[in-house]
Amino acid sequence: MANERLNDYIKKCIEIGKQREEITNNLLSVGWSKEDIDASFSAVEGKEVKPIDYFSNALNNEINSIQKESNNLNENLKQEKSSINMRRKEVFKEERIIDDSEENNSKKIITPIVVIVIALLIFSIAFAFIQKIGPFSSLEVEPEIVQENENVLPPEEEVVEEPEVVVTWNCGEELIDERDGKSYPTVLIGSQCWMTKNLNYITGNSSCYNNDVENCEEHGLLYDWNTAIIACPLGWSLPSDSDFKILERYLGMEEEKIDVTGWREVSSNAQETLELLNITLSGSRDISGEFKYKGEYANLWLSDPVDDLYSARSFRAKDSNIYKGNVSGEYGYSVRCIKY
Secondary structure: OOOHHHHHHHHHHHHOOOOHHHHHHHHHHOOOOHHHHHHHHHHHHOOOOOOOOHHHHHHHHHHHHHHHHHHHHHHHHHHHHHHHHHHHHHHHHHHHHOOHHHHHHHHHHHHHHHHHHHHHHHHHHHHHHHHHOOOHHHHOOOOOOOOOOOOOOOOOOOOOOOOOOOOOOOEOEOEEOOOOOOEEOEEEEOOEEEEOOOOOOOOOOEEOHHHOHHHHHHHOOEEOHHHHOOOOOOOEEOOOHHHHHHHHHHOOOOHHHOOOOEEEOOOHHHHHHHHHHOOOOEEEEOOOOOEEEEOOEEEEEEEEEEOOEEEEEEEEOOOOOEEEEEEOOOOEEEOOOEEO
């Protein structure tokens, strides 16, 4: 089944006019398989993939093959009958040239022989035909009789069932990314569960600041948007613009500023909550590949395409304000995953 995040990504790319080939190439470059991509396209475009009824096709092929053999046997039988008739005519001609004085005796000898030969030929043809059509009997499948207690073992055989182990995970606990074993702290803010550390999973177009691995340990990787949209682990995703609006309302941002582009203030009481999020000033990678603004700005990708650009949020060192804007997907920004 196609990944939901992959479905969302494809749907959003289609909405902004991207072609299937471009979307597929982007996904292949970050490690998605062609089968998962095609399955997601089918799900998004509403195409139903009908399973092949293998056994029905095999049965039909067997029947067609046997029917063909039956037709060939019928044709052979007709030829044999025709040959027998011709032989009988030849026998009758031979009988007519026999001297009248020996005719009766000859008939007494020849006629039984002819009858025996014909009978043997017919019998051999019929026997061969029956052998050929024998597989038809294998097609008659007897109805399966399911006993009501067929899965119950005899009393002497005891089965000890192992208790099912249910692993529960609660927000606030450390998350282990099963893909590479790296861990991420989490925090519940209002109704939302956030990672409190930037994603550091190597995939697609991602890099450490200044290509220095030590920077990744503290700040995570910088991703272009096509990589960021599918980088979060299973059960987590890149936050949407709507997700971030919920957070901004929780931080006390005034409603009339929620949809404004640019720097917007939050409540003076929001600093403690922002500290829980642990926003690190990780800088960015521009389109040319140059790294900038580490220690000054934090830039986080969102999942929403806007025309040919993509939504993002930014934080800065000097205050708690949050910037809302749209940028080219070729920039390298941080990824902060949210639980869905």
